Amino acid sequence: MTEWDDNSGPGAHLGLCFPDESAYAATVETLVADEVGSRITAEDPTLWGPEAEEEAAKRLDWVSLPRSSRSLLTEIADLRADLVARGLTRVVLCGMGGSSLAPEVICAAAGVPLEVLDSSNPDTVRDATSGDLTCTVVVVSSKSGGTVETDSQKRAFEAAFKDAGIDPTERIIVVTDPGSPFDKGATVDGYRVFRADPDVGGRYSALTAFGLVPSGLAGADIEALMDQAEALLPALALDSNDNPGLRLGGLLGLAATQRVDKLVLANAGAEFAGLGDWIEQLVAESTGKHGHGLLPVVVGSVDAPNFTPSTADSILVSYGPDSPFDDVRPASGFGAAVDAPLGAQIQLWEFATAVAGRVIGINPFDQPDVESAKQAAREMLDGPDKVPAPRFVDGSFSVHAGDWLPSTVTTAREAIETLLGTIVPASGYLAVHAYLDRHRDADLADVRRSLATRTTRPVTFGWGPRFLHSTGQYHKGGPATGVYLQITTEPVEDLEVPGREFTFQEFFGSQSVGDAQVLAAKGRPVLRIHLAEPAAVTELGRLLR
Numbered sequence: 001m002t003e004w005d006d007n008s009g010p011g012a013h014l015g016l017c018f019p020d021e022s023a024y025a026a027t028v029e030t031l032v033a034d035e036v037g038s039r040i041t042a043e044d045p046t047l048w049g050p051e052a053e054e055e056a057a058k059r060l061d062w063v064s065l066p067r068s069s070r071s072l073l074t075e076i077a078d079l080r081a082d083l084v085a086r087g088l089t090r091v092v093l094c095g096m097g098g099s100s101l102a103p104e105v106i107c108a109a110a111g112v113p114l115e116v117l118d119s120s121n122p123d124t125v126r127d128a129t130s131g132d133l134t135c136t137v138v139v140v141s142s143k144s145g146g147t148v149e150t151d152s153q154k155r156a157f158e159a160a161f162k163d164a165g166i167d168p169t170e171r172i173i174v175v176t177d178p179g180s181p182f183d184k185g186a187t188v189d190g191y192r193v194f195r196a197d198p199d200v201g202g203r204y205s206a207l208t209a210f211g212l213v214p215s216g217l218a219g220a221d222i223e224a225l226m227d228q229a230e231a232l233l234p235a236l237a238l239d240s241n242d243n244p245g246l247r248l249g250g251l252l253g254l255a256a257t258q259r260v261d262k263l264v265l266a267n268a269g270a271e272f273a274g275l276g277d278w279i280e281q282l283v284a285e286s287t288g289k290h291g292h293g294l295l296p297v298v299v300g301s302v303d304a305p306n307f308t309p310s311t312a313d314s315i316l317v318s319y320g321p322d323s324p325f326d327d328v329r330p331a332s333g334f335g336a337a338v339d340a341p342l343g344a345q346i347q348l349w350e351f352a353t354a355v356a357g358r359v360i361g362i363n364p365f366d367q368p369d370v371e372s373a374k375q376a377a378r379e380m381l382d383g384p385d386k387v388p389a390p391r392f393v394d395g396s397f398s399v400h401a402g403d404w405l406p407s408t409v410t411t412a413r414e415a416i417e418t419l420l421g422t423i424v425p426a427s428g429y430l431a432v433h434a435y436l437d438r439h440r441d442a443d444l445a446d447v448r449r450s451l452a453t454r455t456t457r458p459v460t461f462g463w464g465p466r467f468l469h470s471t472g473q474y475h476k477g478g479p480a481t482g483v484y485l486q487i488t489t490e491p492v493e494d495l496e497v498p499g500r501e502f503t504f505q506e507f508f509g510s511q512s513v514g515d516a517q518v519l520a521a522k523g524r525p526v527l528r529i530h531l532a533e534p535a536a537v538t539e540l541g542r543l544l545r
């Protein structure tokens, strides 16, 4: 039987349902008895075990950001006023994962334009750099300062500004950690640098300079965002079963330990439709490791397949004011309706994810498997001759697959059918990885819906290489239950990365091939369909719908 725990506190309303009240109550009671609410608030790094302690000790400042980040507000407002006075109203953000997902949601919710460039696709980069540069300001964000996509995007913009007779130091603003290689180089080169709080991990950095600088420069009301987040702090500090962070995190952790490990996220009337993409990175990278974790499945609306109908291994979560749970019953019994303003959602989800990490028994602050795909991409760049030959060519499609695909298969349609047939009925999922142009090819994303209906299993859709900095960690570190459809393409036209020995297409291609190799080496079925030209995406879409 499904039980309900409904609670409205200052700043957030949280309705939860679960199949077994005593298991849920015991989980939250343990969290309360262990004083997890007050200890996270006090930034206690011992909560995730001795192995996680060193990392946690330098990752917990997000807890107090709604107060500590306020010192940035005046500086950002002054810079925005200066930019607007100079007619610089087109704001572009270059950055991957935690350095771009939050500003994208914040600005979309505020209805202010922010162009996010989080790709290595030459066509996408060319589009961004060939916009109207006379009114463009570019924020380049990288916590580590070592992310190749971001460095390449910065180089492309520097060259474009110079070609247009514009001094890049007048137009590029850098956000990074103090002392990163990026900080040193950008400072020497004369760029304006915002240094973020280094004791916050990338995916928890929404309320640091990473989230606030681009959002504030684009015109979002970032002070209101901080107010919304701050309003929730007293409730999150409570050692009581009214603490929304303990309740939501306890539910997520409990479900994951019972192998209800897909987290289906749907917008339910919120202004911030894109919040699911931000939660996706937070939850996938924080929990998906050592064979454990929750797979976020972002579905858009509550009537989308995987939410309605759902599978017995899925937690259903809606964000926004219109709770769907009067009409929808999660097949697993696990559901959550989270209604809060955006700033409170951010603070609540960070807290709940850290709590879920403790319940699952993993370190929510590292991402041990992200590096493996980067390493494989580097090896591909060093030896492009290592690109494997296709199994067969079917019209515009070159089809690449491992031994799981029988040699009798000779068409892309049959290969897709065979891949879908390898999904394990009770626990498996399909991940579609589209290394395309997420603006030009946006329509393809709706194949998620068709494939979810066709397979009756959870289906995720991610744009490469963006997802590598999000769900990529889960694919390699989480439970080995996924099968993968990779879509890659020749570009309209390649583009050099200024000052580098590789082009954007060489890098973009090495990222997809490298990731496929890492997944295949883990024994997972990977089907790669390479398009001879971008226009072939229409025909592929027909095969998938």
Ligand SMILES: O=P(O)(O)OC[C@H]1O[C@H](O)[C@H](O)[C@@H](O)[C@@H]1O
Pocket (backbone or CB within 6 Å): 096, 097, 098, 099, 141, 142, 143, 144, 145, 146, 147, 150, 202, 203, 285, 367, 370, 468, 469, 470
């Ligand atoms: O901000 P950066 O250092 O450039 O990192 C961007 C992204 O890189 C990696 O993929 C990490 O796993 C992500 O957590 C991070 O958000």
